[in-house]
Amino acid sequence: MSTSIATPSDARRVAPSRGSVSVSGAADESLPGETLDTKTVGQVSVADPVMGARVVNVHYGSKHAIHDVSIDIGRHAVIAFIGPSGCGKSTFLRCLNRMNDTIEGAKVSGLITLDGQDIYEKRQDVVQLRARVGMVFQKPNPFPKSIYENIAYGPRIHGLAATRADLDEVVQTSLQKAGLWEEVKDRLDHPGTGLSGGQQQRLCIARAIAVDPEVILMDEPCSALDPIATAKIEDLIDELRQNYAIVIVTHNMQQAARVSQRTAYFHLGDLIEVGPTDQIFTNPRHKLTEDYITGRFG
Amino acid sequence: MTEIAPKPVLTSREKVAATLRRRYRAEMRFRAYGLSAVLIGILFVVLLFWTIIHKGYTAFEQTYVQLEVSYAAEDLDPGGQRAVADLQAANYQLPVRAALRAAFPAVEGRSELKKLYGLVSGSAEQTLRDRVLAKPTLIGQHEAVWVLADDRIDMLAKGQIDRRLPESDRAVDDAELRMFDTLKAGRHVEIRFNSGFFTSGDSREPEQAGVLGALIGTFLTLFVTLVISFPIGVAAAVYLEEFARRNRLTDLIEVNINNLAAVPSIVFGLLGLAMFIQFFGMPRSAPLVGGLVLSLMTLPTIIIASRSALKAVPPSIREAALGMGASKVQMVTHHVLPLAMPGMLTGAIIGMARALGESAPLLMIGMVAFIVDVPKGLTDPSTVLPVQIFLWATSPERAFVERTSGAIIVLLAFLLLMNALAVILRSRFERRW
Ligand SMILES: Nc1ncnc2c1ncn2[C@@H]1O[C@H](COP(=O)(O)OP(=O)(O)OP(=O)(O)O)[C@@H](O)[C@H]1O
Ligand SMILES: [Mg+2]
Numbered sequence: 252m253s254t255s256i257a258t259p260s261d262a263r264r265v266a267p268s269r270g271s272v273s274v275s276g277a278a279d280e281s282l283p284g285e286t287l288d289t290k291t292v293g294q295v296s297v298a299d300p301v302m303g304a305r306v307v308n309v310h311y312g313s314k315h316a317i318h319d320v321s322i323d324i325g326r327h328a329v330i331a332f333i334g335p336s337g338c339g340k341s342t343f344l345r346c347l348n349r350m351n352d353t354i355e356g357a358k359v360s361g362l363i364t365l366d367g368q369d370i371y372e373k374r375q376d377v378v379q380l381r382a383r384v385g386m387v388f389q390k391p392n393p394f395p396k397s398i399y400e401n402i403a404y405g406p407r408i409h410g411l412a413a414t415r416a417d418l419d420e421v422v423q424t425s426l427q428k429a430g431l432w433e434e435v436k437d438r439l440d441h442p443g444t445g446l447s448g449g450q451q452q453r454l455c456i457a458r459a460i461a462v463d464p465e466v467i468l469m470d471e472p473c474s475a476l477d478p479i480a481t482a483k484i485e486d487l488i489d490e491l492r493q494n495y496a497i498v499i500v501t502h503n504m505q506q507a508a509r510v511s512q513r514t515a516y517f518h519l520g521d522l523i524e525v526g527p528t529d530q531i532f533t534n535p536r537h538k539l540t541e542d543y544i545t546g547r548f549g
Numbered sequence: 550m551t552e553i554a555p556k557p558v559l560t561s562r563e564k565v566a567a568t569l570r571r572r573y574r575a576e577m578r579f580r581a582y583g584l585s586a587v588l589i590g591i592l593f594v595v596l597l598f599w600t601i602i603h604k605g606y607t608a609f610e611q612t613y614v615q616l617e618v619s620y621a622a623e624d625l626d627p628g629g630q631r632a633v634a635d636l637q638a639a640n641y642q643l644p645v646r647a648a649l650r651a652a653f654p655a656v657e658g659r660s661e662l663k664k665l666y667g668l669v670s671g672s673a674e675q676t677l678r679d680r681v682l683a684k685p686t687l688i689g690q691h692e693a694v695w696v697l698a699d700d701r702i703d704m705l706a707k708g709q710i711d712r713r714l715p716e717s718d719r720a721v722d723d724a725e726l727r728m729f730d731t732l733k734a735g736r737h738v739e740i741r742f743n744s745g746f747f748t749s750g751d752s753r754e755p756e757q758a759g760v761l762g763a764l765i766g767t768f769l770t771l772f773v774t775l776v777i778s779f780p781i782g783v784a785a786a787v788y789l790e791e792f793a794r795r796n797r798l799t800d801l802i803e804v805n806i807n808n809l810a811a812v813p814s815i816v817f818g819l820l821g822l823a824m825f826i827q828f829f830g831m832p833r834s835a836p837l838v839g840g841l842v843l844s845l846m847t848l849p850t851i852i853i854a855s856r857s858a859l860k861a862v863p864p865s866i867r868e869a870a871l872g873m874g875a876s877k878v879q880m881v882t883h884h885v886l887p888l889a890m891p892g893m894l895t896g897a898i899i900g901m902a903r904a905l906g907e908s909a910p911l912l913m914i915g916m917v918a919f920i921v922d923v924p925k926g927l928t929d930p931s932t933v934l935p936v937q938i939f940l941w942a943t944s945p946e947r948a949f950v951e952r953t954s955g956a957i958i959v960l961l962a963f964l965l966l967m968n969a970l971a972v973i974l975r976s977r978f979e980r981r982w
Binding site: 348378380408 | 867868869870872875879883888
């Protein structure tokens, strides 16, 4: 899978070529040679990131939705994107697996890398990218097919299972990882749309992990769920962290605090502050972050 | 001075209660309008069906006359070879007329005999020929044979000719009436199921005319229409809806498709005549050309219906598929098309139903010709049911009236069959949950 992919150090070589000058806030001093032209407060980069974004701008037609966002996504960790509605969390998230390509008029500029390779490069295959960077949406959206087919779809189109037995295996392990196996193992041929909202969302997560991605993007995955279903999904996210990098957008501050190790605060298209989650919530360094998490606006 | 009562202060709840009655009445009125509209619609449908069936059901019956035929060898096969060619070429009018004369020995004189001979259909000879060819040993023998009655006699037998009218206003005169009554009294007249209506092509003689030719023509034409317009229509809709970028060109295409749907159908006939027949040199009156012309006509309908079916597929399904790493084509074929298929089929059926009833464009490409033979292929000359109905409706014979209605019944049955097929297809394609 990774034969043609450059080493992470390539990304660092590429990144500074964006004409960067100064770093306000604290860019990672442990990564010499990287200077980021960013207003973002806090530590934007991490050691050995799975994904990296540098000076990303997004335009919807004439609307400038994301301004110069640079951030790294670490391996085996959960990063939460928080911020007031309309600040561009979803937009930025969708840049990471090029789902914005499907929106007419959306333009993404800047550098986004996956394992050091530019994902917006001509050679990059979107299909392969999305197999490596999976996505779970705000509203559970299982296919109107059976539970089995929902999970089997990804492995099938990507040719990940050679035999029916392989496929059965993938379906079972995916459902087990998503904590749904016990609930649905007797009715795999039932429609996925017939499950409860929380089960549907876990089905969608199972569907995403069935293709064995490196990163899972989740856009407000619990916003349509009750607290019990939410708790299950949060536990699940915590477990999935062992194997995947997870980016979660959430409006629920407690949720961000519970599941994530790093938190990024967006405001009107700017990435204001990034840092370890406990630091962001206990000791935010930027005024806007503080206002937001203390509930003064948002 | 009258004391002005203090204006009662109404609470919100009382105000609401006051408007409630009015609201309920408005709702009742609205329901009544809707219900009466539906009832009027149903009334017209019932009326339509009743008149057509009432007028047309007799087309499915046919009067037969029994003749005591003797196959005289000296008339039919003077050579005595019993060769097929001889039997084929023999004059079967002789035994028919002889049988009629034998039944009415008293009839004499040229004009009276002509009336006598006119009691049975011209097809009586053919009936006898067929029997003899099937069984040459009949020659030299007698047998009772049921042959078709002439169309006027058929009308008389079915009670569609008023006997009380003065002779000059009647299609059958007194002499013919008497002969018919005699035959009937002798139980030599019978009304049977008209199988010929479904097994023969058109004819100048009403009693021999059938819808098979038109039915097969319709079937072939619609087949061509479906095979051409459904895939093209669906492909165009999928392209416009899922792949094309919104720009001037696609806007222009969209406007043109909508306009095409409103173009009078005869214009498509002219186009077909100029393009398919004159430019490409395809045969006239052929179901192939008819189907092509009707495809042009149905395409916009199918494209528009398919596009709205595609639009109705929730975007979340598309996102889900793309998010899984499905390519756009996979997204369309695996998820969007199956969900849109029922709507597309409905559109196709609506388009086909419109094509089924269409006659104007087919007139332009020559499918209006009088064609006796049942078409055997896509390039054989043929006609279609609506054109057949038009042809019969303009024929002067009284007996074509019921056949016109009969053909309309067949057309409606065809339509119902198509709709039933659509329902079955829809339910098969519809998700099972
Ligand atoms: N398809 C689009 N076309 C045009 N503008 C868009 C589109 N999608 C989003 N935007 C705009 O981009 C900005 C960022 O939107 P985005 O959906 O990323 O916000 P968000 O942070 O996810 O908000 P929320 O928390 O409400 O989901 C908003 O101002 C929005 O109006
Ligand atoms: Mg959002």
